[in-house]
Amino acid sequence: SVSAVLPAGGSGERLGGATPKQFCAVQGRPLVSYAVRAMERISWISDIIVVVSPENIETMKTIIEKYGHKRVTVVEGGITRHRSIFNGLKVFAENEFSSHLLQKPEVVIIHDAVRPFVEEDIVSKVVMAAKEHGAAGAIRPLVSTVIASAADGCLDHSLERARYRASEMPQAFLFDIIYEAYQQCTDYDLDYGTECLHLALKYCKTNAKLVEGTADLWKVTYKRDLYAAESIIKDNLSQQVCVITSVKETLAQVGFLLSESLKSQIKVEAISISLSKNDSHLQNIISEQCYNFVCVTDKRCAIQETQELVDMLEKSNIPLLHPVVLISVHLDISENNSFSIGMEDLTTIKKFARETKKKNILVYGLLIQYK
Amino acid sequence: SVSAVLPAGGSGERLGGATPKQFCAVQGRPLVSYAVRAMERISWISDIIVVVSPENIETMKTIIEKYGHKRVTVVEGGITRHRSIFNGLKVFAENEFSSHLLQKPEVVIIHDAVRPFVEEDIVSKVVMAAKEHGAAGAIRPLVSTVIASAADGCLDHSLERARYRASEMPQAFLFDIIYEAYQQCTDYDLDYGTECLHLALKYCKTNAKLVEGTADLWKVTYKRDLYAAESIIKDNLSQQVCVITSVKETLAQVGFLLSESLKSQIKVEAISISLSKNDSHLQNIISEQCYNFVCVTDKRCAIQETQELVDMLEKSNIPLLHPVVLISVHLDISENNSFSIGMEDLTTIKKFARETKKKNILVYGLLIQYK
Numbered sequence: 001s002v003s004a005v006l007p008a009g010g011s012g013e014r015l016g017g018a019t020p021k022q023f024c025a026v027q028g029r030p031l032v033s034y035a036v037r038a039m040e041r042i043s044w045i046s047d048i049i050v051v052v053s054p055e056n057i058e059t060m061k062t063i064i065e066k067y068g069h070k071r072v073t074v075v076e077g078g079i080t081r082h083r084s085i086f087n088g089l090k091v092f093a094e095n096e097f098s099s100h101l102l103q104k105p106e107v108v109i110i111h112d113a114v115r116p117f118v119e120e121d122i123v124s125k126v127v128m129a130a131k132e133h134g135a136a137g138a139i140r141p142l143v144s145t146v147i148a149s150a151a152d153g154c155l156d157h158s159l160e161r162a163r164y165r166a167s168e169m170p171q172a173f174l175f176d177i178i179y180e181a182y183q184q185c186t187d188y189d190l191d192y193g194t195e196c197l198h199l200a201l202k203y204c205k206t207n208a209k210l211v212e213g214t215a216d217l218w219k220v221t222y223k224r225d226l227y228a229a230e231s232i233i234k235d236n237l238s239q240q241v242c243v244i245t246s247v248k249e250t251l252a253q254v255g256f257l258l259s260e261s262l263k264s265q266i267k268v269e270a271i272s273i274s275l276s277k278n279d280s281h282l283q284n285i286i287s288e289q290c291y292n293f294v295c296v297t298d299k300r301c302a303i304q305e306t307q308e309l310v311d312m313l314e315k316s317n318i319p320l321l322h323p324v325v326l327i328s329v330h331l332d333i334s335e336n337n338s339f340s341i342g343m344e345d346l347t348t349i350k351k352f353a354r355e356t357k358k359k360n361i362l363v364y365g366l367l368i369q370y371k
Numbered sequence: 372s373v374s375a376v377l378p379a380g381g382s383g384e385r386l387g388g389a390t391p392k393q394f395c396a397v398q399g400r401p402l403v404s405y406a407v408r409a410m411e412r413i414s415w416i417s418d419i420i421v422v423v424s425p426e427n428i429e430t431m432k433t434i435i436e437k438y439g440h441k442r443v444t445v446v447e448g449g450i451t452r453h454r455s456i457f458n459g460l461k462v463f464a465e466n467e468f469s470s471h472l473l474q475k476p477e478v479v480i481i482h483d484a485v486r487p488f489v490e491e492d493i494v495s496k497v498v499m500a501a502k503e504h505g506a507a508g509a510i511r512p513l514v515s516t517v518i519a520s521a522a523d524g525c526l527d528h529s530l531e532r533a534r535y536r537a538s539e540m541p542q543a544f545l546f547d548i549i550y551e552a553y554q555q556c557t558d559y560d561l562d563y564g565t566e567c568l569h570l571a572l573k574y575c576k577t578n579a580k581l582v583e584g585t586a587d588l589w590k591v592t593y594k595r596d597l598y599a600a601e602s603i604i605k606d607n608l609s610q611q612v613c614v615i616t617s618v619k620e621t622l623a624q625v626g627f628l629l630s631e632s633l634k635s636q637i638k639v640e641a642i643s644i645s646l647s648k649n650d651s652h653l654q655n656i657i658s659e660q661c662y663n664f665v666c667v668t669d670k671r672c673a674i675q676e677t678q679e680l681v682d683m684l685e686k687s688n689i690p691l692l693h694p695v696v697l698i699s700v701h702l703d704i705s706e707n708n709s710f711s712i713g714m715e716d717l718t719t720i721k722k723f724a725r726e727t728k729k730k731n732i733l734v735y736g737l738l739i740q741y742k
Contacts, residue, residue: 144537166515227602228595
């Protein structure tokens with residue numbers, strides 16, 4: 001089995017703010033919650049251990065509660081990163097830190113709470129490499145030249161950039177190897193070291209396999225990185241819209257025309273289905289994290305259909321991460337000239353929208369009279 | 372004298388877009404224009420050489436024209452960064468690249484076109500250090516551990532993070548030293564090297580002085596860095612507002628109350644002056660790059676006062692960088708109940724605003740009747 005440890009004990013000095021960066025809100029949600037969610041989405045990860053400093057344990061538990069995180073255990077960290085990771089690992093091996101000892105995994109992933117955008121693909125590659133080599137870690141090309149300074153503050157030498165790499169996260173290890181390394185290593189390592197791959201090499205003679213990672217693995221370090229994370233999330237949220245109509249011909253046609261006119265600006269999926277049936281195409285779209293839906297109907301009050309979509313979305317856990325926008329369009333193509341929606345219907349829709357908003361699903365109603 | 376060379380010939384592969392990053396628009400303005408402007412604002416820099424690849428020379432000239440950059444010479448770059456910098460330096464030493472040979476500076480600054488936020492303070496420190504040591508460069512702590520990989524793609528060793536630094540920009544050199552280094556160095560250096568400090572050390576035995584830089588020196592490399600740059604600029608633009616009133620007591624009081632109610636949200640400077648006199652306090656505020664002004668008056672039509680402020684702003688070159696917002700408030704505290712502004716006044720203000728908009732100054736008129 002595979003489990004994950006997320007050290008989240010840092011103080012975030014480099015960010016220049018009072019709140020440690022892993023607890024800074026990005027689009028209203030703490031950064032650590034994105035990292036937890038990224039791990040949680042990977043079904044083959046059993047346990048997720050989040051290691052936080054003593055003063056943040058309650059904060060972390062509140063976050064887990066609020067965002068409905070599952071499979072997460074909160075562990076008290078040490079005064080350095082290595083000590084925190086060691087504490088996280090102990091949960092699988094010693095009774096000291098947890099009332100119930102968690103099942104010892106074959107492979108343990110170590111990831112940062114401040115790297116919110118890790119994809120299953122790279123996690124999987126790193127885990128496979130760790131199974132084969134005992135240890136593995138994501139790397140990236142260096143952005144700047146690395147130099148060594150002499151005692152007088154002058155340049156001693158510079159490293160040839162092409163020969164070196166930046167060590168990033170995630171990393172993964174055979175549990176027995178990294179746990180052994182932490183047990184063997186010195187206080188100096190625990191207090192001043194920063195690199196888990198180094199411990200595996202030094203104490204277990206395990207040369208980690210290095211895996212090229214993607215640019216989005218970067219670590220949120222400075223305030224500008226929070227800005228960047230926010231923009232990336234916004235970008236993702238507005239990338240796709242799904243237009244849903246019934247199978248009725250006139251409506252399907254409207255759905256087609258709508259998607260044609262939208263597709264120059266956004267990725268559009270148009271589907272004609274009966275919402276009461278559990279449609280696998282729609283399920284797929286939802287699981288690919290579509291956050292925007294337009295539902296076109298000719299029914300007088302489409303609460304029931306909308307409710308079915310809301311139920312599907314809720315079950316998918318998608319709204320846990322970000323608000324879902326759902327526009328319910330009532331298309332009135334009857335010859336009748338008068339408004340076919342009364343105050344009563346309006347009240348019903350408003351009440352419905354208030355309820356779904358609590359579930360992070362924003363429902364908007366739109367009435368179009370077409371003649 | 373001091374001059375600067377900005378290599379801007381990169382292809383921006385890492386950004387994943389067709390446009391090289393230095394020409395990507397951030398808040399509607401190409402990144403390179405920010406870097407040029409950052410140098411231009413420093414009065415003691417004589418010439419600014421921007422080195423671009425042949426296909427971008429016209430683009431660069433258009434940018435210089437559009438944003439009114441002064442003291443800039445565009446030079447054709449080579450196929451690598453070092454070759455481009457060398458070309459930039461030749462403008463001061465050989466007739467080949469420029470119809471008129473520019474005056475050879477004592478110190479030359481080398482900065483990146485994709486580092487938009489460099490402040491005079493760090494440039495000045497680096498230049499002073501270069502005068503003393505022959506070479507100097509800004510450095511930053513490493514964000515990730517640096518590792519060396521073996522031929523099999525496994526970890527060979529990791530570097531102790533505290534002993535190394537990331538080499539950033541700006542750098543500065545005694546012109547004769549860096550020019551000598553470029554003349555001496557091999558084709559291999561020119562084609563595969565990345566570090567000017569290394570050339571000065573290798574060919575002129577000059578150990579560069581390393582100067583701790585600020586976090587905002589970072590290099591725009593990935594798409595997320597463009598997002599970050601955009602947010603930083605937006606942040607800066609909305610950080611300060613200046614409330615200007617005449618010395619008349621009632622108006623000064625309004626200015627005071629307005630700034631009191633604004634100051635929880637934004638940095639406010641409130642001043643009471645006669646705009647027709649050249650006020651040094653206001654000049655200071657403008658030169659500290661305030662982009663937001665509220666001008667409160669009780670005159671019937673305050674075009675003249677507003678015009679004086681517009682003139683000051685224009686002379687300051689501030690609107691060249693970003694739009695300036697200027698809200699002209701006409702406070703009507705007379706007992707007279709009727710609107711004291713007619714269609715004629717409105718037309719005058721609108722016409723005025725249309726004119727100033729061309730100068731990147733956005734004028735808004737506001738009429739408040741207070742009883």
